Amino acid sequence: MMTEDRFEEVLIEAARDYNEPPETPRELMWARIEATRRERARRRQQLRVLYSPWTRWGMGIAAALAIGIGLGRLTTSFGPEEAPVVVTPGTGTVPESPTRSRLAYRLAATEHLTRAETFLTSFRSGPRESGADFMSNAQDLLSSTWLLLDSPAAEDQVFRMLLEELELVLVQIVQLGSYEDGAAERGIVTEGIERRGLLPRLRTAIPAGPPVGMEGAL
Amino acid sequence: MEERHLVERVLDGDPAAERRLYDAHVDRVYRLAYRMTGDDELAQEYTQETFIRAFDRLKQFRGDAALSTWLHSIAVSVVYNGMRKVRRLRKRQVDLKETVGMASDPVGADPDLKERLAAAIDDLPLGYRTVFVMHDVEGYKHEEIAAALGVSSGTSKAQLSRARAKLRKALAEFAEEWAS
Numbered sequence: 001m002m003t004e005d006r007f008e009e010v011l012i013e014a015a016r017d018y019n020e021p022p023e024t025p026r027e028l029m030w031a032r033i034e035a036t037r038r039e040r041a042r043r044r045q046q047l048r049v050l051y052s053p054w055t056r057w058g059m060g061i062a063a064a065l066a067i068g069i070g071l072g073r074l075t076t077s078f079g080p081e082e083a084p085v086v087v088t089p090g091t092g093t094v095p096e097s098p099t100r101s102r103l104a105y106r107l108a109a110t111e112h113l114t115r116a117e118t119f120l121t122s123f124r125s126g127p128r129e130s131g132a133d134f135m136s137n138a139q140d141l142l143s144s145t146w147l148l149l150d151s152p153a154a155e156d157q158v159f160r161m162l163l164e165e166l167e168l169v170l171v172q173i174v175q176l177g178s179y180e181d182g183a184a185e186r187g188i189v190t191e192g193i194e195r196r197g198l199l200p201r202l203r204t205a206i207p208a209g210p211p212v213g214m215e216g217a218l
Numbered sequence: 219m220e221e222r223h224l225v226e227r228v229l230d231g232d233p234a235a236e237r238r239l240y241d242a243h244v245d246r247v248y249r250l251a252y253r254m255t256g257d258d259e260l261a262q263e264y265t266q267e268t269f270i271r272a273f274d275r276l277k278q279f280r281g282d283a284a285l286s287t288w289l290h291s292i293a294v295s296v297v298y299n300g301m302r303k304v305r306r307l308r309k310r311q312v313d314l315k316e317t318v319g320m321a322s323d324p325v326g327a328d329p330d331l332k333e334r335l336a337a338a339i340d341d342l343p344l345g346y347r348t349v350f351v352m353h354d355v356e357g358y359k360h361e362e363i364a365a366a367l368g369v370s371s372g373t374s375k376a377q378l379s380r381a382r383a384k385l386r387k388a389l390a391e392f393a394e395e396w397a398s
Binding site: 007008011012014015016017018019021022024025026028029030032033036037040157160161164165167168171172174175185187188189191192195196 | 237240241244245248249252253254255256258261262265266269270271273274275277278294295298299302331332335336339343344345346350351354355367368369370373377382385386
């Protein structure tokens with residue numbers, strides 16, 4: 001009978017050949033990284049110019065997230081100094097009121113973070129949640145997270161980081177459904193949520209406060 | 219050049235510093251992406267996305283941990299996310315193959331040990347596989363793995379132990395051959 005030490009020794013030796021990487025294609029990847037960054041910067045600039053009425057984005061996201069008008073929780077950490085930069089080109093386009101467009105975006109972001117916080121709380125404290133509905137919720141939240149990550153909203157660095165960490169956790173949760181013994185993976189996901197302080201950070205980003213004139217947002 | 223100074227230069231918009239940062243870390247990131255995917259195209263894609271995100275987020279790097287640790291947490295996120303999409307696509311492809319009776323694996327073939335090991339590693343749950351690949355294949359320390367995955371070193375060790383146990387079980391029939 002093989003001892004554990006011997007097994008590990010042989011295992012590590014044999015595993016060295018597992019997906020053995022070729023030489024790193026440094027130059028090729030660097031060229032693509034530079035090109036992609038230039039392209040994304042150009043697109044971001046276009047978004048600033050063409051999408052200056054943020055309301056379109058905010059309302060689009062809001063629709064996708066099925067926001068209830070009576071949510072009544074319209075407070076985020078975005079101060080006036082963090083308002084999106086609106087470049088007004090000489091095209092005769094008149095940007096919408098920044099207050100109104102900010103409001104629509106806040107509504108979408110707040111709703112998304114609220115759903116995420118509820119979902120993760122349920123995941124962490126609930127029993128072995130892995131039913132189809134639960135996984136479907138995780139997938140929906142993941143899609144919404146991508147939507148927000150691709151939106152101009154993600155230019156806010158703090159918000160972007162929160163979304164990216166949320167993305168990682170949601171991806172891990174969605175993956176749980178792919179394994180027969182997915183429950184064994186729950187521990188690492190739950191610990192990740194706790195160590196990243198994701199729930200408190202989500203709660204901080206969605207403070208319950210007085211409704212802020214959202215009647216005019218939609 | 220000291221890491222913090224390099225980061226400062228990148229944040230100041232120095233293209234040479236960006237390249238230097240990339241050169242210092244690209245091998246490890248690419249190797250990890252390749253080990254996890256087994257696919258050069260995907261590994262390149264994930265490596266590129268890792269550095270793009272890193273440059274975008276570098277202001278967020280507080281310097282509490284090593285830059286490589288921070289970079290690897292981004293890489294793991296990118297790889298996890300990318301592989302979720304790939305698994306879905308591959309599952310559809312496998313389903314299609316099964317439907318039309320074109321399964322490529324020869325029936326009754328007896329794979330050799332390394333093929334069996336590779337298949338067993340592929341079948342590990344993603345968390346186990348990540349820890350196993352990082353530690354036993356690429357030689358990361360548990361502290362680095364823990365930081366990249368956002369867990370404790372103890373959890374990383376426990377995951378590795380479970381991964382090895384699963385592999386041992388999957389490869390039980392080869393035990394005598396391995397021991398000899």
